[in-house]
Amino acid sequence: MLIVNQPIYIRSAAGISPRQGEPDYKALLDPKLLRRMSRIIRMGAAAAMACLREAGIAIPDAIVTGTAYGCLEDTGLFLKSIIERNEDLLQPATFIQSTHNTVGAQIALMLGCTGYNNTFVHRGFSFESALLDATLLLADEEAATVLVGGVDELTETSYALLGRFGLFRRTAAGEGAAFFLLTREPSSGDYARLEGIKTFDQPDFRGVREGLMSFLRSKGLTPEDIDLIITGDNGEISASLFPGVPSLAYKQLCGEYPTSTSFALWLAARHVRSGIGRVLIYNHYLGIYHSVYLLSHAAE
C-alpha cells in the first residue's frame, strides 16, 4: 500500500529509546500526572510534548497514535489483580489506563485538544497505519498540523513471552516512542521532507527487491541516489541492493519492537537535518510487515 505519495513535511520530531537513555520526564510532564503514568504513557506523552515544544505548536489539529501492544503493564496488573483477588474488590486505576487509546487520549487531555484523535493497533503496521491516517487528514485539509507517533512498551511478562516466541533471537528486545509534527506546507526549520512510504505484505526476497526498486523508480531515483540507508534487518538488503551506500542497522540502537519504524524515522529525520541529502529506511518486522520510507532535505 502506498501510504505517502505526495510530499509532506516533518516540522519537528522527538523520540525516546530507553536503550539509549531516557529524558528527564519531569522537565516534559507535570510531576503530579507523571506519578500515575505507566511506562508507555510516560514515554509517549513525553515524546509528544517534546515534539510540540520544538515545533512551537501548542495544540495540533489532530493526534494519531500507533501501538501494537498498547498498555501492557496496566493490562497485566489488572489481570493479575483479577486472579489474585478472585474478581472481588478490584481497584479500577489500572483498568482505566489499560485501553489502547490511553496514550493518544492522555496527550489530548494534557493539551486540551478536542480535535481528531485516533489510535491504530495493527501489529507491525500500527505506526504505518497512523501515518496513512495522518496523510489523508492533511490531503483532505481536515488538519494542517498532525501529531503522529509510534509507541510500545516492554514488560517483564512480554519480554518472557516474546522471548519464547523467538522474537529476540537475532535482535535485542526493544521499546520506545517517537512523535512527529507533520504538515502539508513546508516551513523554515523543517527536519525533512517525507517523499514517500510504501508497505508490503509478506513478500519473498524477490518481492522485497522489486518493491524497493519500483518504489525508487516511481520517485525517479536509482540506488546510487541514496545517501544513507537505515535498515531494520541485519544488512542483507542494503548489501545486495545498495552496494556502496552507507548503511545503519537501527535496531542495534533501539532493539526490536512492532513500532520501531517510528524510531527509524526519527533517526532518519535527524540525519537529513544534519545535512544528508536522501535517506531510505527499510524495515521488516517478523518477516511479515515490510516498509520503505524515503526522506529528503526539506529545502530541495
Next chain:
Amino acid sequence: MSTTRPVAVAGAGVISAIGANVRECLAALVSGHAGMGDIAWLDTAHRGKIPVAEVKASNTRLQEIADVPGPVSRTALLGLIAAREALDNAAIPEPHRWRTGIVSANTVGGMDLTEDFFARGLRGRLREVVQHECGYSTEWVAGRLGIRDYQTTISTACSSSANAIGFAAKLIRHGMLDIVVAGGTDALTKFTLNGFNSLMILDQAWCRPFDDERQGLNLGEGAGYLVLVSDAVAATLPAGVDCVLSGYANANDAYHQTASSPDGRGSWLAMKTALERSGLQPGDIDYINLHGTGTQNNDLAEGTAIRRLFDPDYPRMSSTKSFTGHTLGASGGIEAVFSVLAVRQGIVYPNLRFHTPMPELPFVPERELILDLPIRHVLSNSFGFGGNCFSLVFSKCLS
C-alpha cells in the same frame, strides 16, 4: 467546513445477544426482545449476580457457525461471522476485479484466551497468547475471507468501530480501495466485566438508557460490519444502492480519561461536524441512534450535547443498547448496521424500559416501535474512554 462525498453502503452483517445475523437481530428489535440475562458462557465469579448480554452460543457452537477449527478467540469468531454476512449481503458481482480491504476494531483482542493463560501462571501453551494483539483477529478474519489488499485495526475504546467505518470511507474516497469491510468485534471477557464492575457503572438489573433512574450499563458482546464501496463498484450492484454514509466526524472530549464532560463538548463537536460534512441541518435528521449506555454521566453528557445542537426540534431517538447491552469496541459497528436498517426499512427502534424522563433534558427517547416512517437521515453516536467521540450519518439514497 467543506462537505465530504457520500460513500455507498453495499452490505451489512451483525451478531449480538439478540441474534446471530441481521434477520434475527431485526426480528428482536421489532418484537422488543432484549438480549440480557444471567451469565451462561463467561467463566466468572460474577455469574448469577450481574446481568450481561451474551451472544447465545458457546465457542464450540460459534466455531460450527463460522465453520472453522479451534481454538480461536471468541472476538475473532464473532468478527468472522458478522463480516462474512456483510460480504454475502453485499453480493458484489465479480469481487475479484476489485481492491478489497478490511478495517476492523476491537478493544481487548484475544483477551478471552489471554486471561486463561494468566490464570495458569503464564505456563500455558503459546498458542493461547498468540491471539492477544488487537490486530490478530483482523488478520485472521481477512485470511478467512480472502481479503488481500489492505488491513488495519483501530482501538479507541467504545468508539472503535465507528472510527473504523470512518477510516474505511476515507480509503474509498481517496481511491485507495474499491471495497472495504468495516466495523468491529468484541467478546465479553473477565477483564472488561471486572473493569467496568470496579468502576461501579454496571447496572445490577437490565439497563435503562436515558431514564432518570438509570443505574449504569450492561455489558454485551458481538460484532457488526458494513461493506462500503466506491461508486464504480456501486454501479455494478444489481439491486443498486439504497443507503450511503453521507458524513462522519471524530472529536475528543479532552476532559477526563473515563468520564464525559458535563456539557458533552466532544459529543457535541462530533455530531455538529458530522452534520456539516454531510451538508445537513439538525432538522434533517429523522432518528438518532444514541450512544446511550445508561450510566449517569454518559447519558447526561450526550443529552446535553443533543439539546445544544437540536433544541427546540428534536428528532426521534433511542438507544439500542437497551437490547444488546454495551458491546464496547463492537458497538459502533453494530449500531451502524441498525442505523442502515433504520434507513432502509423506515424503522425507529424503541428505547426499552424507559419510564421516567430526566429532569435535565427537554426530550425523551422513543418508547414504542415505529414502522414505515420515511427516514431520510440517521445519526449514530459512539463515545468512549479517553474522550474519543465519533458520529456517523447514514442517508437514504434515492438514485
